[in-house]
Amino acid sequence: MTPVVQLENVTKTYSNGEVEVHAVRGISLTVQHGEFVAIMGSSGSGKSTLMNVLGCLDRPTSGRYLLDGVDTSGLDRNERADLRNRKLGFVFQGFNLLSRTTALENVELPMLYSVERLSSAERRRRALRALEIVGLSDRAEHLPNQLSGGQQQRVAIARALVNQPQVLLADEPTGNLDSRTSVEVMGVFQRLNNEGITIMMVTHELDIARFCRRNLIVRDGRIARDEAVPDRLVAEVEMQRLREAEAAAKLIASA
Amino acid sequence: MRLTATTVIALRALRRNKLRSVLTALGIIIGVAAVIAMVSIGNGAKSLVEGQIASLGRNVISVFPGSATTGGMRGGWGSSSTLTLEDAQAIEREVVGAVAVSGEVRDRQQVLANGLNWNTSVLGESPGYLGIRDWELAAGAMFTLADERSTAKVAVIGQTVVSNLFPDVDPIGQTIRIRNLPFKVVGVLKPKGFNFFGSDQDDVVIVPLTSAMRRVSRRQNLSGILIQAQTPESISRIQQDITDLLQQRRGGGEPDFTVRNQMELADAATATSRTMTALLGAIAGISLIVGGIGIMNIMLVSVTERTREIGIRLAIGAHDRDVRMQFLIEAMVLSILGGVLGVALGIGSSEIVSSQLGWPVLVSTTAVVVAVVVSAVIGIVFGFYPAHKASLLDPIDALRFE
Ligand SMILES: Nc1ncnc2c1ncn2[C@@H]1O[C@H](COP(=O)(O)OP(=O)(O)OP(=O)(O)O)[C@@H](O)[C@H]1O
Numbered sequence: 192m193t194p195v196v197q198l199e200n201v202t203k204t205y206s207n208g209e210v211e212v213h214a215v216r217g218i219s220l221t222v223q224h225g226e227f228v229a230i231m232g233s234s235g236s237g238k239s240t241l242m243n244v245l246g247c248l249d250r251p252t253s254g255r256y257l258l259d260g261v262d263t264s265g266l267d268r269n270e271r272a273d274l275r276n277r278k279l280g281f282v283f284q285g286f287n288l289l290s291r292t293t294a295l296e297n298v299e300l301p302m303l304y305s306v307e308r309l310s311s312a313e314r315r316r317r318a319l320r321a322l323e324i325v326g327l328s329d330r331a332e333h334l335p336n337q338l339s340g341g342q343q344q345r346v347a348i349a350r351a352l353v354n355q356p357q358v359l360l361a362d363e364p365t366g367n368l369d370s371r372t373s374v375e376v377m378g379v380f381q382r383l384n385n386e387g388i389t390i391m392m393v394t395h396e397l398d399i400a401r402f403c404r405r406n407l408i409v410r411d412g413r414i415a416r417d418e419a420v421p422d423r424l425v426a427e428v429e430m431q432r433l434r435e436a437e438a439a440a441k442l443i444a445s446a
Numbered sequence: 447m448r449l450t451a452t453t454v455i456a457l458r459a460l461r462r463n464k465l466r467s468v469l470t471a472l473g474i475i476i477g478v479a480a481v482i483a484m485v486s487i488g489n490g491a492k493s494l495v496e497g498q499i500a501s502l503g504r505n506v507i508s509v510f511p512g513s514a515t516t517g518g519m520r521g522g523w524g525s526s527s528t529l530t531l532e533d534a535q536a537i538e539r540e541v542v543g544a545v546a547v548s549g550e551v552r553d554r555q556q557v558l559a560n561g562l563n564w565n566t567s568v569l570g571e572s573p574g575y576l577g578i579r580d581w582e583l584a585a586g587a588m589f590t591l592a593d594e595r596s597t598a599k600v601a602v603i604g605q606t607v608v609s610n611l612f613p614d615v616d617p618i619g620q621t622i623r624i625r626n627l628p629f630k631v632v633g634v635l636k637p638k639g640f641n642f643f644g645s646d647q648d649d650v651v652i653v654p655l656t657s658a659m660r661r662v663s664r665r666q667n668l669s670g671i672l673i674q675a676q677t678p679e680s681i682s683r684i685q686q687d688i689t690d691l692l693q694q695r696r697g698g699g700e701p702d703f704t705v706r707n708q709m710e711l712a713d714a715a716t717a718t719s720r721t722m723t724a725l726l727g728a729i730a731g732i733s734l735i736v737g738g739i740g741i742m743n744i745m746l747v748s749v750t751e752r753t754r755e756i757g758i759r760l761a762i763g764a765h766d767r768d769v770r771m772q773f774l775i776e777a778m779v780l781s782i783l784g785g786v787l788g789v790a791l792g793i794g795s796s797e798i799v800s801s802q803l804g805w806p807v808l809v810s811t812t813a814v815v816v817a818v819v820v821s822a823v824i825g826i827v828f829g830f831y832p833a834h835k836a837s838l839l840d841p842i843d844a845l846r847f848e
């Protein structure tokens with residue numbers, strides 16, 4: 192089976208006038224269908240740059256990027272837009288939902304730009320289904336500012352899912368969330384991954400990375416370590432543990 | 447092209463900013479309203495003037511004494527008294543296609559009857575006069591050629607004269623006294639109201655031309671000659687024939703008379719209103735452009751403000767064309783909306799003007815269609831630059847924008 196993501200010696204160099212920043216210095220990487228990869232590394236090590244390349248938002252300076260076996264280097268702006276729309280789902284650290292637009296309309300957005308033409312009823316049906324997957328069917332008509340951070344991030348995940356992408360990419364999806372909400376979001380990811388969706392995410396937190404199956408450490412624009420997670424955490428179990436701890440804290444407080 | 451979806455997106459964006467949308471469209475609204483009101487009121491005034499010019503009669507050519515080059519009509523009727531009864535008779539005899547000719551003298555006189563008196567204009571005319579002016583009789587009959595030949599003391603009077611001298615008597619057969627001479631009333635005219643020079647067309651006493659010249663004004667010269675042409679097409683030819691004939695009768699030289707047709711009179715009367723319309727039209731046009739610039743300004747602000755939104759759209763698969771169309775449609779919807787509201791406002795305000803000032807208003811469909819199309823074009827023209835700017839954004843930069 193062709194790997195879903197294949198990077199061959201990819202580099203990315205930013206040049207601001209005189210100064211050249213080598214953000215990615217040659218990364219080769221293969222990710223198979225159904226993997227769940229965490230990318231870690233210190234600030235400025237090139238994680239976001241790598242994610243932007245993986246998300247077809249940015250072109251590598253050199254090297255090849257094959258997405259689902261297709262070389263992306265020759266594609267123009269609009270062809271890459273189509274690729275993002277059909278094969279990739281992107282979840283941002285800052286959620287990036289359209290303000291004053293309901294959760295449902297936010298989730299419908301990628302379908303408005305898909306090559307496949309859908310009736311508005313079908314768009315609505317699929318958007319509601321995606322919201323159901325992230326457990327937010329009852330918040331469909333809410334505006335982003337009426338939702339908690341975790342709920343907003345789940346709307347963003349639903350939006351990334353709605354066109355049934357090959358890969359879900361997330362750059363610090365839990366960066367703006369507290370630990371409990373982070374576990375909630377990781378629970379959503381784990382369920383999606385168990386259903387077969389490939390997920391790659393950037394995180395700074397070691398314990399968040401332990402919900403994934405494979406961890407990559409990036410240092411200075413190169414992959415420094417690449418290893419399977421031995422004792423993977425399960426979000427449901429962790430949630431249970433958190434709830435018990437909270438209950439215990441309450442008991443102590445009221446005693 | 448995902449036009450329907452893009453339109454939906456654009457409409458949603460406008461709906462989210464209702465107040466701003468309306469304010470943005472305000473420039474166009476006012477511009478279009480001004481255009482529509484101007485055109486409607488101008489058309490109404492024009493139709494009014496045309497109606498009144500038409501009430502002068504059908505295919506009428508007038509000859510005035512005095513040369514156009516030395517002042518013409520400005521000298522007033524009869525300022526230089528050079529037209530004679532013989533001129534009128536010569537025209538009647540020799541100009542082909544002149545179906546009716548009436549020499550004319552005008553005078554203001556005190557008229558007495560019934561123990562009442564009234565100052566009115568006394569017209570000396572030929573029997574053909576009523577036909578030339580398209581005037582009709584309410585009662586009685588017009589005097590005849592025989593009356594004219596015999597300088598008979600008979601008169602046809604207008605409704606204003608009737609109401610002032612014969613408030614409760616049937617005037618037919620009664621006697622009125624002009625310059626102390628008794629004239630028998632043989633006919634009463636139908637009411638016609640005011641003409642476009644503002645004078646009361648019913649305030650007249652018409653007597654045979656010869657009677658007027660010998661008995662009333664006692665002068666040898668005509669105030670003018672009215673000629674009715676057979677067809678509208680023959681007017682200019684007949685006008686030329688009359689000029690040639692009168693010139694020939696005077697043995698050449700500088701003409702001491704002016705020949706005008708009805709259309710030239712109408713042109714003179716509408717020239718001022720045309721200038722006004724053109725001026726106001728220019729102002730309206732400028733305000734439309736200002737409205738367009740207003741749209742461009744707000745759209746540019748909107749593009750900057752919504753950079754993140756554009757970034758999100760690009761990131762999830764919008765083409766540059768989708769973004770461009772979205773902003774273009776927003777600008778177009780704003781300007782078309784402005785156009786439609788402007789048309790409504792323009793019609794409304796011209797109705798108010800007409801009801802307040804008593805002017806007729808003619809809303810022209812062409813003007814409405816043109817106004818809406820022009821405002822759509824303004825939307826495209828002034829919306830294009832902001833839309834293009836939005837479509838050129840790089841998704842990553844746009845997403846990073848704070
Ligand atoms: N648009 C840009 N122009 C110039 N340099 C850039 C640009 N974007 C990133 N860089 C540089 O590239 C390097 C890698 O940046 P990147 O954002 O990939 O780091 P990161 O690993 O995501 O860091 P963080 O954990 O803080 O998000 C940094 O040194 C950064 O300054």
Ligand SMILES: [Mg+2]
Pocket residue numbers: 238239240
């Ligand atoms: Mg980063």
